[in-house]
Amino acid sequence: MKRVITYGTFDVLHYGHINLLKRAKALGDYLIVACSSDEFNKMKHKESFYTFEQRKMILESVRYVDLVIPESSWEQKREDVIKYNADIFVMGSDWTGKFDFLSDLCEVVYLPRTPDISSTKVKNMLNTK
Numbered sequence: 001m002k003r004v005i006t007y008g009t010f011d012v013l014h015y016g017h018i019n020l021l022k023r024a025k026a027l028g029d030y031l032i033v034a035c036s037s038d039e040f041n042k043m044k045h046k047e048s049f050y051t052f053e054q055r056k057m058i059l060e061s062v063r064y065v066d067l068v069i070p071e072s073s074w075e076q077k078r079e080d081v082i083k084y085n086a087d088i089f090v091m092g093s094d095w096t097g098k099f100d101f102l103s104d105l106c107e108v109v110y111l112p113r114t115p116d117i118s119s120t121k122v123k124n125m126l127n128t129k
């Protein structure tokens with residue numbers, strides 16, 4: 001049982017997120033998603049449209065996702081990889097290199113980001129409709 005873990009806000013879930021989750025799950029058998037809390041979002045200077053509970057519920061409905069846990073700090077990743085026995089840590093390529101420090105614990109994989117889509121873009125486009 002290969003266990004994969006990934007992190008993010010996943011606001012206004014879109015096909016770029018789904019592409020990431022689908023490919024992350026394909027690397028193993030069980031996918032854990034650490035969803036950024038509303039407080040941690042503020043630390044990332046992000047204001048999400050949906051609350052943590054709403055984003056968690058949406059993520060839990062995605063067929064590729066097996067478990068959703070809260071992400072409340074930058075520092076929790078090492079502890080999470082150990083606690084959840086993660087074999088592979090996955091992020092989109094906009095994070096390339098940023099989490100290589102985990103490579104003594106697990107495989108670190110950066111997947112190509114899906115072009116031309118982001119939660120911000122969707123929100124902006126909806127605002128202009």
Ligand code: C2G
Pocket residue numbers: 007008009010011016017020036044071074090091092093094095111112113114115116117118
């Ligand atoms: N992503 C992607 N393609 C996009 C948009 C996002 O592959 N067009 C990926 C990102 O690279 C990330 C994941 O989807 O791996 C979630 O993206 P965000 O919700 O924007 O998360 P982010 O703010 O990058 O938070 O500790 C890590 C942070 O919590 C990551």
